Amino acid sequence: MHPLLKAIFSASFAASILRVTTPILFAALGAVVADLSGVVNIALEGMMLISALTGVIASAFTGSAWIGFLAGVAAGIVVGLVLGYFHLKLRTNVILAGIALNLLASQGTVFLLYAAAHDKGVSSSLPSKVMPEIQVPILKDIPVIGAILGKQNVLTYLSLIAVAVIYLFLYKTSFGLRLRVVGENPDAADSVGISVHKVRFIALAISGALAGMGGVHLSMGYVSWFSRNMTSGRGFIALAAKALGRTHPVGAFFASLLFGFTDALSNYMQSLRVPGEFIQMIPYVVTLVVLAVYSGRQLKSGRFSNE
């Protein structure tokens, strides 16, 4: 068998897929929650970046990875609320507001990094902590599955749990129902006494918290430092994963796995004699292709249902 194929079918490759899927999955879940409440959250990219840096700085100054994690999540929530304030209270176009926040995040984190670490590239001079890897007692002893799922970063497990939690929250709680009603038909929701603004604020806060967890995973799990623009489009890929996953948490999970697979594949192919630029292109090209193929199907089925 070709060594690449052999690598792809190995358990360690499957484990690495889960690892690189984690940040995309968190952000995709954030995209699902915001979208179902009727807000397109393109600020996910910026939220992740800000949380990634906040986590690193907070953990470096407190010496605790968990405080870093909480600070990162809090930062994501704050950005979500800022987005909500501009979009809902000041009626800024949500996409333009998202662009503004992304710009602020991409440059502002460099500004902060320089202020905190006197470096514009990476935060390695800061003694930041890493979220622990954990072993799941029984799971780790099962062959194959144990190699894939037995030992992962705690945030990877959290992202898998988040899929279930967000599913239950959206489809099995009364607040989840209200959130979906607000997204489906804000006027109807308003007429039965649901505060559209309040629900959307909460949805954006949750979206920010999830993106924040993704960001923290990048800088305190995936690697152990912050580097400028380290999200490199994962927040946008998460939007594609949301669309591909039919704006459903479980759908978003499988879509994120697909993007995680291409990401992991491009990591593995670094060793091949193909120019690195092409390999780095793979996740983005796949996203484009999937976006086209999938949207096409959606359009068609929409047409059929109209007829």
Add this chain to the structure above:
Amino acid sequence: MRRNVGFELLRTGVAIAAALVIGFIVTSLVSESPVEAFGYFLKGPFTSIRRFGSFLEAAVPLTFTGLAVSLVFSAGQFNMGAEGQFFIGAVSATAAGILLDLPPVMHTIVCLAAGMIAGAIGGLIPGILKARWNASELVASLMLNYVFLKLGMYLITYHLRDPSAGALVSLPLKETSWLPQFTRNTKLHAGIFVMFLVVFLCYYFLYRTSRGYEARMTGQNISFARYSGVPVLTVMLLIQVLGGAVAGLGGAVEMLGIYRRFQWQTSPGYGFDGVIVAILARNNPLLVPVAAVFLAYLRIGADVMAMYADVSAEMVSIIQAVIILLVTAEAFLAGYRHRLTLKEVKQRASAS
């Protein structure tokens, strides 16, 4: 109508002032001598002829990307591809400038065309995805930005690289392809004429042709446009291709006028700044150069500040973000506008 223009000016002015105040507050948080640092930021572009020159030079690419974004926004599209289109336009012009052998003016024109075509393709792809398959042009164009960045860097690294240079730069463009520079001290170049021509053409297209009217109608109310018989999908596609061509041309002009060999390692950010330019100019092509000059002022001011003071140039992004947020916030100062209207109505009522 006139009151409206006055109000918009006021709103923009207040937004910019608020952004500058926030910028100053942030500066004072990190700087030992914030007043001095912010002074460098504000005076920076005027501290030498060279800097004044680079301030005006920086307005040229910003005008191109601002026009590109204005076109696309006018039709209500959120194509964020100007960044990648500008980049791939610059790479294509570099390739044409190195590989082709043509007589002077001809060579320049071919290089500009190469940049335009590459940019247009960059607009065409999300355009087709949107028109044919209803894929979000927002996500598609953002993905394409990364693809163009990687593709461009591949072409420069593996096919156009100058092996004798220490850094990763392309071979120099042939002199026949250059846009001439006017003076020794600055790099102001003939591309500025191309810029003004494109400004005018964009204005003419949007406000003086029926296709341009259809595009603006689509942007304002897509259902209305559809019911009035506007071929909405064609218009969307056309406008994204035009926007891409303008952004790509901007990249080409930048290469032929200023750099004359490709030396970017990463995308220079003119595309996203173009969004701010378009917002400040209210998508009006004639106002785009003015907004671009303002943004160039911020950019160069920030560079000068970073050079002489202990504040990094990225501070300017805070100012830029606040400007976008406040200028596009419909409810910002809406209360003031309401009172203004009320006052006028009362005045008229009492006069009659």
